[in-house]
Amino acid sequence: MNKVLVIGSGGREHAIADALHRSPQVTEIFCAPGNAGTAAIATNVAIKDTDVAGLLQFAKDQKVDLTVVGPEAALAVGIVDAFRAEGLKIFGHTQAATQIESSKEFAKKLMLKYGIPSAAYESFEDYDAALAYVSTRPFPAVLKYDGLAAGKGVVIAETLDEARDALKSMLLDTTYGKGKVIVEDFLTGPEFSFMCFVDRDNVYPMPLAQDHKRAFDGDKGPNTGGMGAYTSLPFITEEDRKFAYDNILCKTAKAMNEEGTPLSGVLYGGLMKTPTGIKVIEFNARFGDPETEVVLPLLESDIYDIFMAVATGTTPSQTPKWSDEVTMGVVLASKGYPGSYEKGHVISGLENVEDTVFHMGTVRKEGTLMTNGGRVLMVVSKGANHTEAKARVYSEIDKIHCDNLFHRNDIAHWAL
Ligand code: AMP
Ligand code: GLY
DSSP states (O other): EEEEEOOOOOOOHHHHHHHHTTOOEEEEEEEEEEOTGGGTTEOOOOOOOOOOHHHHHHHHTTTTTTEEEHHHHHHTTTTHHHHHTHHHOSSSOOOHHHHHHHHHHHHHHHHHTTTTBOOOEEESOOOHHHHHHHHHOOSSEEEEEEEEEETTTTEESHHHHHHHHHIIIIIIITTTOSOOOEEEOOOOEEEEEEEEETTTTTEEEEOOEEOOEEETTEEEEOOOOOOOEEEEOSSSSHHHHHIIIIIIIIHHHHHHTTOOOOOEEEEEEEEEEEEEEEEEEEEEOOOOTTTTHHHHHHHHHHHOHHHHHHHHTOOOOOOBBBBOOOEEEEEEEETTTTTTOOOBBBOOOOGGGSSSEEESEEETTTTEEOSSEEEEEEEEEESSHHHHHHOOOOHHHOOOOOOOEOOOSTTTTOOO
């Protein structure tokens, strides 16, 4: 019987731990650092997700059979390389393969070289050259900072003034050190997330999902980490899905193999259905959050079997099987999020909720559950169709009480 360590502390990690909890092969789950939700099915361990030495020592001491990495930060600091060097089994990409997410230029170069459809781009380190280029191009301009600088990420500039400000902060401001900027063509169309388990060029697809990034109904307000998600996307045909699987996900896995940086974890394609076909907006080297919370509840196969096969370069005993049901998940976030918000508000009523609740940012103090983050809870319901799942999820949310939470009321509006 097997012990598993899950690294991370969000709703994604709660959903991963929940899927592992359903595995008949798993007897004990640790979560580092975890949250109040994972504490119900796992033992939380107070080690930070990027403390590689601490996590390695813990895995050795506890004789953990398999470690599963949630966040990108842990992958980017080389946790997989460190565990493997000591002969420990771990699900996640090496530091070199993680560049597909951590370096936008690495990803763009790879796509260009292997003919993987994406927006045309140029990259710049020089502010004047970048500004001169942008001023000759149509607006909006898509500017992407290449490098780890939280918050600077992507700017869609509507005017030359906006582009100038963004380029200044990305290339002249020294707060984050000297960077590089990718200037990309602006694409239009619905976005969706296609995640796959990948071991070298073996690619096992998960159901498609769509995230809702804006804070408020009608896709208004500031960008967030995601306010809700659902599966089964009516605007993506089976032909579209097959195209994306063959020409984007499988092709990328093959390309990474040929480049000597094989994948061994989740490849997340952030894709857009544009008028000229499906294109890559971004890749992530990990499970998406909040997509994972609506996707993994549909898995009918044993996730330990899949994680172990990918971690050891073997074939799962069964091709992953998924339920045909529809899932819908709504995030309850702290008022003020994604700006500043308060923590420590009491949450009650969870004991009356019948469907799944994943904790994103919670803490239990002397037995009382409290808010402890921007995104706090995600309620996930299943149904035969979107109408059914939506009715369920919003009636479940009504049972939860807290004076400092808000949520969107229009999750899955693209499908309804
Ligand atoms: P990224 O961090 O690359 O996912 O970008 C964040 C968001 O910016 C995406 O989810 C898109 O909504 C938008 N975006 C990024 N690249 C483009 C593009 N080339 N055209 C239009 N929108 C984009
Ligand atoms: N839902 C987007 C992400 O995980 O990056």
